[in-house]
Structures are given as structure tokens and as C-alpha cells.
Amino acid sequence: MPGKLRIFWTTEEKNVVLAAARTLRERQPRSTLKQVGTRAQATLPKQRRRPVNNKLTSWLSTALKSGSPIATRGSRAKVAKPTSATASRAKAGKAAPAAQPNMLQTLIEQGAAILSGILRHPSVRDALGSTLRRGPASRKR
Numbered sequence: 001m002p003g004k005l006r007i008f009w010t011t012e013e014k015n016v017v018l019a020a021a022r023t024l025r026e027r028q029p030r031s032t033l034k035q036v037g038t039r040a041q042a043t044l045p046k047q048r049r050r051p052v053n054n055k056l057t058s059w060l061s062t063a064l065k066s067g068s069p070i071a072t073r074g075s076r077a078k079v080a081k082p083t084s085a086t087a088s089r090a091k092a093g094k095a096a097p098a099a100q101p102n103m104l105q106t107l108i109e110q111g112a113a114i115l116s117g118i119l120r121h122p123s124v125r126d127a128l129g130s131t132l133r134r135g136p137a138s139r140k141r
Contacts, residue, residue, distance in 0.1 A: 007050050016043050018063050025064060033057040054117035058110045065106065 009017070020040035024031065037052040037060050050056060118124055
């Protein structure tokens with residue numbers, strides 16, 4: 001049985017989703033990141049939308065806080081043909097290294113999102129539940 005194909009967004013698609021997410025965040029600040037992620041992807045064709053999971057919400061959170069357009073980072077990121085505006089931004093980025101004052105906060109939030117996803121998994125909940133149900137007398141010493 002073949003598994004679902006994974007979707008890797010181009011830089012252009014990431015920027016479109018991020019712009020839509022920023023607009024939604026401004027209009028509806030009380031929306032959750034999952035709601036924002038789902039609605040922001042409405043700008044993409046159905047076959048290019050991704051499921052909203054912890055990784056996507058973590059990316060959205062980080063990107064919304066950074067306030068800058070997405071730069072291509074990993075080898076998986078597909079690069080669209082650069083425009084003159086993109087090229088000038090890339091040159092400016094190389095000239096002056098960007099300060100990252102919120103790096104620690106971002107790292108903490110991403111770690112919390114990952115931990116939250118792990119703790120929500122049914123097998124982890126079962127294991128924690130059975131461990132917590134046992135009293136201190138029944139534990140091995």
C-alpha cells in the first residue's frame with residue numbers, strides 16, 4: 001500500500017502562505033496557529049496543501065515572529081527563479097548578518113511544540129497513565 005506523497009513547498013509557496021497567515025493573524029488575533037495554518041493554505045491549490053501538524057504550526061509561529069520573508073535553508077527547499085527583488089534581498093542579507101535576538105525563545109517554543117506532540121500520542125499517554133496509576137509501593141526498587 002503506497003503511502004501519501006510528502007509535499008515540499010517552494011520558497012514562493014512558503015512566502016504566499018506566510019503572507020496570508022500574517023493577514024489572518026492581524027484580522028483574527030485569537031485564532032490558533034492550526035486555524036491560521038489551515039486558512040492560510042487556502043491560497044494554494046488543493047494538491048499543494050499540507051496537513052497542519054506540529055511541525056507546520058512551529059514553522060508558522062517562528063516565521064510570524066521573525067517578520068521577514070522566508071529564505072531558502074535546507075536542501076529540500078525548492079527554489080523558484082529569483083527575481084531582481086529577491087536577488088537584492090539576498091545580497092543585502094550577506095552584507096549585514098541578521099541579528100537573532102529571539103533565537104532562545106524560538107528554540108523553547110519549538111521544543112514545547114515537539115514535546116506537546118509527543119505527549120499527545122496515544123501510546124505515550126497509555127504508558128504515562130499506567131506509570132502514574134501505580135502507587136509508590138508497586139514500583140521496583
